Amino acid sequence: MKTVFAAAVLLFVLAPLAWAQDVQRIEIVEHGIYTVDKFNCHRDAQGIERCNRGNIRHAITTWTVPAQLGTEFGLRYRVVGTPPSAPVAIDRVWLLPGSGFHPPGSNQPIVRLARVDRVVIGDTILVSYGFDDPWELVPGTWVLRFSYRGRVLSEQRFNIVRR
Numbered sequence: 001m002k003t004v005f006a007a008a009v010l011l012f013v014l015a016p017l018a019w020a021q022d023v024q025r026i027e028i029v030e031h032g033i034y035t036v037d038k039f040n041c042h043r044d045a046q047g048i049e050r051c052n053r054g055n056i057r058h059a060i061t062t063w064t065v066p067a068q069l070g071t072e073f074g075l076r077y078r079v080v081g082t083p084p085s086a087p088v089a090i091d092r093v094w095l096l097p098g099s100g101f102h103p104p105g106s107n108q109p110i111v112r113l114a115r116v117d118r119v120v121i122g123d124t125i126l127v128s129y130g131f132d133d134p135w136e137l138v139p140g141t142w143v144l145r146f147s148y149r150g151r152v153l154s155e156q157r158f159n160i161v162r163r
Helices: 002-018
Strands: 022-043 050-058 063-064 072-082 087-095 110-120 124-130 140-148 149-163
Touching: 022 087, 022 124, 022 149, 050 124, 072 087, 072 140, 072 149, 110 124
Parallel strands: 063 149
Antiparallel strands: 022 050, 022 072, 072 124, 087 110, 087 140, 140 149
């Protein structure tokens, strides 16, 4: 009985290794400007407004975005890999142009925004940024980089312009 139990435990421990995730790439499904309904908003430790989003609608396909309050921009992406439907953690970083932006009350500028997306291989995910405060309106090239286990999968550039 102990041998059967030990074999079962070993199988339980080693089985996930046999189904290790293999993330091959990020596939951009759409990009541009979106309209969204925001709710349950709060400020994070950096002073950036974080909201849940609903009723998401793709409005314009573009890589050029006006630096204007209320503008929401980004992209939808899909993780391509195996096995299908496996959960993975994708590192996502927004790299901001120049000296970044300066939230009120902060001594340090924000030049990068890093997050981890917990996604499922094959699902489509929206990543967006919304200009909620005047100090976020930083013109220039905003780079959105996706990585998996230290390997860069994709890098997309949005050109933020003053109108």
